[in-house]
Amino acid sequence: MIYIICGHYGSGKTEIAINLALSLDNATIIDLDIVNPYFRTADAKEKLESSNVRVITPQFANTNIDMPTVPAEVFSALTGEGNIIFDVGGDDAGAIALGQYNRFIKEKKYEVQFVINACRPMTENADDTIKLMREIEAASRLKVTKLINNTNLKSETTKEIISDGQDLVNKVSDATGIPIGAVSGKKELLDTIKTDFPKLPLELHLDFPWERGV
Amino acid sequence: MDKVLMKGNEAIAEAAIRxxxxxxFGYPITPQTEISAYMAKRMSKVGGTFLQAESEVAAINMVYGAAGAGVRVMTSSSSPGISLKMEGLSYIAGADLxxxxVNIVRAGPGLGGIQPxxxxxxxxxxxGGxxxxxxxxxxxxxIQETVDCTIDAFDLADKYRMxxxxxxxxxxxxMMEPVSFPEVKTDHLPKKDWATTGTKMKRKANIINSLYIHPEELEEVILKREEKYNTIYETEVKYHTEGLENADVVLVAYGTTARIAKAAIALAKQNGIKAGLIRPITLWPFPTDIIAKTAPNVKxxxxxxxxxxQMVEDIRLAVNGVCPVHFYGRTGGAVPTPTAIFEQIRRYA
Structure with a gap:
């Protein structure tokens, strides 16, 4: 199975991709972010590899050079067995990197998860969110198959904020006919929420420098 | 929603628009390109002008021109790009505009690297210039302070014409954090009657210039500007302090490093060491007075x-030999950890 995680910059794609990879057997996570210089899948490489997740990152991820190359190993992963998780860069600019794998992806079972954080300024209403989603679809030549409500204000997230986000995601779903795959967030918060949709509890892996050890 | 989740770069761009x-006028460079990208999307929606210049040198000179016409104008870059802007910056300072x-600093010198x-x-x-x-x-x-400081930056620029x-x-x-945007008021600021907006044959032409033919004339202009700088040093210093009372060791840090220093101070507290923090918010004017006042009371x-x-030199000037001033840093794009800073506190406590 191939899971493609896409969305607006800062919607929480990487955290969702990392959590998904850690929850699946025989998983390979592919850092396909050609846009963002910091806060990448590569930050969680150690944790992922120690949990037997194969990690494919651009050769120069988290180095001092800005070289948005896509790793050649992606092809080998796509022709092999197991679960593949694509952590795609933000917006259409990031999704364009998916295009070259289109024919490989379409040969397999796949889902395209569009992550929505209603607290992000450019996806605060349904029209803007749908427009952005269509741009990502055009750039990747893939259709979104699931919506994920990942509405959050980081440490200031409340259940009301998640619920406001759900209203937006419902509108997007109603207008496009795309089903809602999950509501994601920190476990403690999700436990306080009533929802008809599956809950996707997240453990966060991308931290600030002041949260780090030696 | 009252608060939104934003990257620092986006927050700067939005705060500037507010x-x-x-x-x-800008030119892309990592790690600040989101400022340009955000401006490219937003400026047209608010009736403004976004222009990706052909180079950093072009961008700063476009800023020079727009500032001369009296409009609020911004450019942004990261270290190597800021070096390129230095000539234009000196002209802007010399023309009192x-x-x-914005400088979102990356590793240097030269091409250096894209890490902080x-x-x-x-x-x-x-x-620099x-x-x-x-x-x-x-x-x-x-990120919230970034929003507030961006708004202050425009006000200070207009207030002092610099x-x-x-x-x-x-x-x-x-990095991303929740932010809200305050209402912005500009009615307390002086009128820009010096701007080159066209005389309409009703007044003498305004001239934007940094060339003065006679040395005495230029000296007078510079000395007058120096008085303005002195006023700023007396009135516009901003800093934040934490735990200075009874502190044995005081850290001085700004920006991200101050956040990490705070985590180190918390570690020190757990280990029974009293440490405090002076966090300069204005690097110029530098918070000389609070540092000088604190020096006699600490180890x-x-x-x-x-x-x-680099900043350590200004701290030593402020301390003036009253207490030892040590230095701990990481460079080249490496970021200090709370534990490493705590080790320094323990070493000198």
Whole structure:
């Protein structure tokens, strides 16, 4: 199975991709972010590899050079067995990197998860969110198959904020006919929420420098 | 929603728009490109002008022109790009024009690297460009503060008719935190009757210029500007302190490094060591007085920077030998950890 995680910059794609990879057997996570210089899948490489997740990152991820190359190993992963998780860069600019794998992806079972954080300024209403989603679809030549409500204000997230986000995601779903795959967030918060949709509890892996050890 | 989740770079761009900046000239460079990208999307929606110039040199000279016409204008770049802008910046200072320059600092010298750094401190506060000039340099340490400081930067630029730099390290540009945007008021600011907006044959022409034919004439202009700088040093210093009472060791740090220093101070507290923090918000004017006032009461101060030691020189000038001033830094794009800073506190406590 191939899971493609896409969305607006800062919607929480990487955290969702990392959590998904850690929850699946025989998983390979592919850092396909050609846009963002910091806060990448590569930050969680150690944790992922120690949990037997194969990690494919651009050769120069988290180095001092800005070289948005896509790793050649992606092809080998796509022709092999197991679960593949694509952590795609933000917006259409990031999704364009998916295009070259289109024919490989379409040969397999796949889902395209569009992550929505209603607290992000450019996806605060349904029209803007749908427009952005269509741009990502055009750039990747893939259709979104699931919506994920990942509405959050980081440490200031409340259940009301998640619920406001759900209203937006419902509108997007109603207008496009795309089903809602999950509501994601920190476990403690999700436990306080009533929802008809599956809950996707997240453990966060991308931290600030002041949260780090030696 | 009252609050939104934003990257530092996006927050700077949005804050500038809220502060009525309607002209942005830039050139992309990591790790600040989101400022340009955000401006490209937003400016047209608010009736402003976004222009990706052909180079950093072109961008700063477009800023020079727009500032001369009296509009609120901004440019942004990261370290190597800021070096390129230095000539234009000196001209802007020499022509007494207000503008905001953002530097989201990366590792240097030369091409350096795209990871965060604070090694442009000297360049920002000691000149960078040529001539007797100063620039107000503001260094926020959270995304909310970045918003507030961007708005302040435009006000200070207009109030004193001078370039103001907002300086953040790459981490601050790239990281995300919740922010809200305050209402912006500009009616307290002086009228821009000096701007070149066309005389309509009703007044004498205004001239934007930094060339003065006679040395005495230029000297007079520079000395008058120096008086303005002195006023700024007396009235516009901004800093934040924590736990200075009874502290044995005081850390001095700004930007992201101050956040990490706070975590180190918490570690020290757990280990029974009293440490405090002085966090300069304005790097120029530098918070000399609070540092001088604190020095007699402590065992030592430690400057923590993402550089090989730049701000430490200003701390030593402020302390003037009253207590030892140590330095701890990481450079080249490496970021200090709370534990490593704590080790320094323990070493000198």
């Amino acid at each position: 502060a009525n900046c309607r002209h942005f 207000p503008c905001v320059i 750094a604070q090694s442009d401190y000297f360049q920002a506060v000691k000149g 040529h001539g007797d000039y100063r620039m107000i340099v503001i260094a926020p340490s959270s 370039p103001v730099m907002l300086m953040g390290d790459g981490m601050l540009g790239q 030592c101060m430690i400057s923590v920077e993402m550089s090989t030691g």
